Amino acid sequence: MIFMASKPPVPAPVAPRTRPKEDDGGSVVVERKTQKTKPPQMYQVVMLNDDYTPMEFVVVVIQEFFNKDRETATQIMLKIHLDGKGICGVYSRDVAATKVEQVQEAARQAGHPLQCVSEPVE
Numbered sequence: 001m002i003f004m005a006s007k008p009p010v011p012a013p014v015a016p017r018t019r020p021k022e023d024d025g026g027s028v029v030v031e032r033k034t035q036k037t038k039p040p041q042m043y044q045v046v047m048l049n050d051d052y053t054p055m056e057f058v059v060v061v062i063q064e065f066f067n068k069d070r071e072t073a074t075q076i077m078l079k080i081h082l083d084g085k086g087i088c089g090v091y092s093r094d095v096a097a098t099k100v101e102q103v104q105e106a107a108r109q110a111g112h113p114l115q116c117v118s119e120p121v122e
């Protein structure tokens with residue numbers, strides 16, 4: 001005897017036919033996706049003026065930790081001296097934080113009150 005299922009078998013779903021979008025000329029149009037990744041937030045290391053740290057020390061610190069030549073370092077130091085603060089460099093967050101620590105440790109070891117901070121670039 002032949003047994004039949006009470007319901008006929010359900011046909012396997014058929015994938016809808018998809019075609020690349022075509023214009024009238026038959027060429028393929030690639031759809032643009034809006035870019036989802038933003039460039040990372042960058043951080044500027046800002047050095048602050050004080051009345052006690054020797055200018056020469058600041059110049060050497062800027063040369064050493066911010067990879068500036070002596071003339072550029074001197075200009076940055078003078079800007080800080082005159083304006084109260086100045087940007088020594090712009091980096092990713094972790095690199096900027098490391099620069100701040102390096103400067104503060106060098107200043108601490110030398111007994112100078114030199115301060116610098118990292119802040120997000122606008």
Ligand code: TYC
Nearest residue numbers: 048049050053054055080081
């Ligand atoms: N103002 C300091 C002086 O006259 C020099 C100085 C410059 C200190 C820059 C800190 O970030 C600084 N000796």
